Amino acid sequence: MRPRYIILSLILILFMSLLSAQIVPDLPGYKTLKCDFHMHTVFSDGLVWPTIRVDEAIDEGLDVIAITDHLEYVPHKKYVSTDMNASFEIAKKKANNKGLICIHGAEFTRWMPPGHLNALFIQDGNKLLIDDFLPAIEEAISQGAFILWNHPGWIAHQPDKVVRWYDIHQTLVDRGWMHGIEFANDHEHYTGVLEYTNKFDLATFGNSDVHGIVLREFLQKNNHRTMTLVFASEKSEKAVKEALFAKRTIALSVDDILAGPEELIDQFVNACLKIDGYTLTNLSEIPYTFMNKDQGTYVLEPLGSLILPNVDNWEITNVWVNKNENLQLQLGQ
Numbered sequence: 001m002r003p004r005y006i007i008l009s010l011i012l013i014l015f016m017s018l019l020s021a022q023i024v025p026d027l028p029g030y031k032t033l034k035c036d037f038h039m040h041t042v043f044s045d046g047l048v049w050p051t052i053r054v055d056e057a058i059d060e061g062l063d064v065i066a067i068t069d070h071l072e073y074v075p076h077k078k079y080v081s082t083d084m085n086a087s088f089e090i091a092k093k094k095a096n097n098k099g100l101i102c103i104h105g106a107e108f109t110r111w112m113p114p115g116h117l118n119a120l121f122i123q124d125g126n127k128l129l130i131d132d133f134l135p136a137i138e139e140a141i142s143q144g145a146f147i148l149w150n151h152p153g154w155i156a157h158q159p160d161k162v163v164r165w166y167d168i169h170q171t172l173v174d175r176g177w178m179h180g181i182e183f184a185n186d187h188e189h190y191t192g193v194l195e196y197t198n199k200f201d202l203a204t205f206g207n208s209d210v211h212g213i214v215l216r217e218f219l220q221k222n223n224h225r226t227m228t229l230v231f232a233s234e235k236s237e238k239a240v241k242e243a244l245f246a247k248r249t250i251a252l253s254v255d256d257i258l259a260g261p262e263e264l265i266d267q268f269v270n271a272c273l274k275i276d277g278y279t280l281t282n283l284s285e286i287p288y289t290f291m292n293k294d295q296g297t298y299v300l301e302p303l304g305s306l307i308l309p310n311v312d313n314w315e316i317t318n319v320w321v322n323k324n325e326n327l328q329l330q331l332g333q
C-alpha cells in the first residue's frame with residue numbers, strides 16, 4: 001500500500017469512528033442498546049443489498065437491527081427473489097460473530113386504517129402473506145411476534161399528520177396484538193403517539209425506515225440515525241425481546257428528541273446528567289434543552305457543562321413524556 005493510501009485509510013477510519021458509537025449511559029441492571037427496528041433492502045423497495053444494512057449498523061455502533069421488508073410491496077420482483085425470508089437470511093449470515101444482533105422482521109403494508117405495522121421476531125415471513133389483515137397478524141402472533149405500528153402520522157396516510165386511533169387499532173390492543181408504536185420515523189416524529197402509548201401501555205420507538213444509504217439519508221447532516229434505545233439485561237436477542245415486551249424503550253430521533261414513559265425516561269436523563277446545584281454536566285452525547293418561562297432557553301451540549309440561573313423549575317423541551325408534556329427537571333433540592 002502506498003503512503004498516500006495509508007493516510008487516506010487512516011482518515012477514513014478516523015471519520016468512521018467519529019460517526020460511530022453515540023455515548024449513552026447504561027441504567028442500573030440494564031445495558032442501553034442502540035437499535036433500529038425498521039429498514040428496507042432491495043427485497044422490497046429499498047435500494048441496497050441486505051449485507052450493506054449490517055455494515056452500516058456496525059459502522060454506526062448499533063447493537064441491534066431488524067430487517068423489515070414490505071410483505072405486500074415488492075417492486076423489484078422482476079430482478080430479485082420474492083422469498084420473504086431472503087433479506088433476513090443474507091443479513092443474519094453477515095452479522096454472525098460481528099457483535100450485531102439481527103432480528104427477523106417484516107412490514108405489513110396496508111392503507112390507513114390500519115396502516116403499516118412491523119412484525120418483529122418472526123419465524124417465517126412467507127406465512128404472513130395473507131390477504132385478510134387480522135388473520136395475517138394472528139399468524140405473526142402465533143410465530144411469537146412483537147407488533148409495532150409504524151409512522152402513524154405519515155403524510156401519505158394522514159395529510160394533516162395527526163395521529164388517529166381507529167377501531168382496528170383498538171381491536172389489536174384488546175387482543176394483545178399490538179405492542180408498540182413509532183414516535184419517530186425517518187426524519188419525522190409524532191408527539192400524538194404518546195397519548196396512546198401511555199393510555200394502552202405500549203412501547204415507544206424511533207426507527208430509521210431507511211430505504212437508501214444511511215450515510216446519505218442521515219449521517220451527512222446528523223451524527224446518528226433515528227433509533228430506539230432498549231434497556232436489556234444483556235446484549236442478546238432473547239433479552240432484547242424481553243425488554244421490548246416489558247416496554248423498556250425510548251425513542252431517539254435523528255434531531256435528538258427523546259420520548260418514552262415518564263419514569264423510565266426520567267431515570268435515563270438523570271443518568272445522562274451530573275447535577276451539582278445549578279451546574280449541569282452532560283455525560284452523554286445527547287444534547288438537552290432546558291426552558292423556564294421567566295428565564296428562557298439554555299442548551300446543554302453533548303459532553304458539555306452549563307450553569308443555569310438559580311431557578312428550580314425547568315422543562316426539558318427535547319424530552320417528551322406525553323402528547324403535550326415535556327419532562328420536568330427540579331433543581332435546588
Ligand SMILES: [Zn+2]
Binds near residue numbers: 107116150151
Ligand atoms: Zn411503512
Ligand SMILES: [Zn+2]
Binds near residue numbers: 038039040107209
Ligand atoms: Zn418501512
